[in-house]
Amino acid sequence: MPEIGPEIGIGIVGGGYMGKAHAVAYAAVGAVFNTALRPRLEMVAASSAQSADRYRKAYGFARATGNWRELVADPAVGAVVIASPQSEHRAIAEAAFALGKPVFCEKPLGASLDDSRAMLAAATRAGAVNMVGFNYARTPATQFAKQLIESGEIGSVTWFRGEHTEDFMADPSSPATWRTEGMANGTMGDLAPHMIHCALALMGPVASLSAEVETVHRKRPSPEGLREVTNDDQAHMMCRFESGVMGHMHFSRIATGRKMGYAYEVHGTKGAIRFDQEDQNALWLYRSDEPADRRGFRKILTGPDHPDYLPFCQGPGHGTGYQDQIIIEARDFLEAIAGRNTGAATFHDGMMVNQIVAAALASAAQKRWITVSTL
Numbered sequence: 001m002p003e004i005g006p007e008i009g010i011g012i013v014g015g016g017y018m019g020k021a022h023a024v025a026y027a028a029v030g031a032v033f034n035t036a037l038r039p040r041l042e043m044v045a046a047s048s049a050q051s052a053d054r055y056r057k058a059y060g061f062a063r064a065t066g067n068w069r070e071l072v073a074d075p076a077v078g079a080v081v082i083a084s085p086q087s088e089h090r091a092i093a094e095a096a097f098a099l100g101k102p103v104f105c106e107k108p109l110g111a112s113l114d115d116s117r118a119m120l121a122a123a124t125r126a127g128a129v130n131m132v133g134f135n136y137a138r139t140p141a142t143q144f145a146k147q148l149i150e151s152g153e154i155g156s157v158t159w160f161r162g163e164h165t166e167d168f169m170a171d172p173s174s175p176a177t178w179r180t181e182g183m184a185n186g187t188m189g190d191l192a193p194h195m196i197h198c199a200l201a202l203m204g205p206v207a208s209l210s211a212e213v214e215t216v217h218r219k220r221p222s223p224e225g226l227r228e229v230t231n232d233d234q235a236h237m238m239c240r241f242e243s244g245v246m247g248h249m250h251f252s253r254i255a256t257g258r259k260m261g262y263a264y265e266v267h268g269t270k271g272a273i274r275f276d277q278e279d280q281n282a283l284w285l286y287r288s289d290e291p292a293d294r295r296g297f298r299k300i301l302t303g304p305d306h307p308d309y310l311p312f313c314q315g316p317g318h319g320t321g322y323q324d325q326i327i328i329e330a331r332d333f334l335e336a337i338a339g340r341n342t343g344a345a346t347f348h349d350g351m352m353v354n355q356i357v358a359a360a361l362a363s364a365a366q367k368r369w370i371t372v373s374t375l
Helices: 017-033 049-059 069-072 088-096 112-127 140-150 192-203 322-337 347-366
Strands: 006-011 038-045 063-065 077-080 104-106 130-133 157-165 204-215 219-222 225-228 234-240 247-251 261-268 271-276 282-287 297-302
Touching: 006 017, 006 069, 017 038, 017 049, 017 297, 017 322, 038 049, 038 069, 049 063, 063 069, 063 347, 069 088, 069 282, 077 347, 088 104, 112 130, 130 322, 140 192, 140 225, 140 261, 140 271, 140 282, 157 192, 192 204, 192 234, 192 261, 192 347, 204 347, 225 261, 234 347
Parallel strands: 006 038, 006 077, 038 063, 077 104, 104 130, 157 247
Antiparallel strands: 157 261, 204 234, 219 225, 234 247, 261 271, 271 282, 282 297
């Protein structure tokens, strides 16, 4: 039995969808990865003391509070996980960094580009560990895709296509909710950051882009009658990476039939890669050096020989799931606090994603190509 390392108290702000996912991840990560630093579910904060206490009982935290400032200031909380609305990200992060505490923040990083720049500046001043939750880039298959690209397996890259498409708002009769109010909750604020980060992780920085952003269903029913939708349903953009490679990305919350359409294709001079998150345990690889009568995309099932798979399962093809991505993120955060680099996204990456989102919105408004660095 391996020796258990020192503990660190984890405080999570927010107990909803992602708050639960992070609580489960920190309860499991020590056993899955045998981390040197062992997390302890110390405190959870929510919008009220009553809801926080419900989360405490459900997830196994030692304590609960209805005031996130109390959580951040508590000396038993050694690291802060932000899983609350984007509008709160900046204040929570700045308060934690002022105390020198490591911060993990769910994407997007703040509610605006200004927020993310301020958060990055606060992290830099504090010299504190910081990380952003782009979990889909940490699947074994996508980590393997990155290895294939960087090793030259598919030659010099010539083209990238990515999408993040879902259909949770495809029905025009679906009622207005918080998701239909404010650009931070629209498709460019909610879905696009994941695929933009994927593009940056696989392809490097974006130099310039041209985008279109639109709201298809402009009004949605509410108890008070039809309500105006104040954010976007879908968008697409052409881009040129700093490497010179061309690319295209598409984002939608009204893509009928798509449930988790985080998908990409990367074409090179010697081969190509194809991936779809709806089949997250498979990567499709095409190699040009195979005999002509055998050329074609072949499905590679992830297994123990691929990054971060073996700690979950010894059987190839048995697969990992969504919650496992969050456990990998928890491992990344703990490793960073312990002084090791896992290659996970930092606040700088989150800020760069927000910069591209801002550039895309500016391009759509001005109907022209935008040089990203001018923002």
